[in-house]
Amino acid sequence: MIGMNKDRICSFCNQPMAGENPMFTGPDVDIRICADCASFAEELLQDEPAAETDDVCSFCGRTQEHDMKLLFGPEVKICNECIAFANKQLYGKNS
Ligand SMILES: [Zn+2]
Ligand SMILES: [Zn+2]
Secondary structure (H helix, E strand, O other): OOOOOOOOEOOOOOOEOOOOOOEEEOOOOOOEEEHHHHHHHHHHHHOOOOOOOOOEOOOOOOEOOOOOOEEEOOOOEEEHHHHHHHHHHHHOOOO
């Protein structure tokens, strides 16, 4: 799983990640969110009211539903469930 990480750039902050920095990757290899953004996103969306739109999460491909919140990056979107999952993966918390 390690290697070929020179081109890993977060889709939200556009920061290239050093080899050790964790990154959560979406179904498309060009879509990923870094630990910093995932942590920030989780805090941000906590205060965000859920809204209904036709937008689709770039990570899980679901359309926005009643209790689903989306964070908009420059070119991609991530939903609250993917953010929660990303944080579990990246920080190893939960359980
Ligand atoms: Zn980032
Ligand atoms: Zn999602």
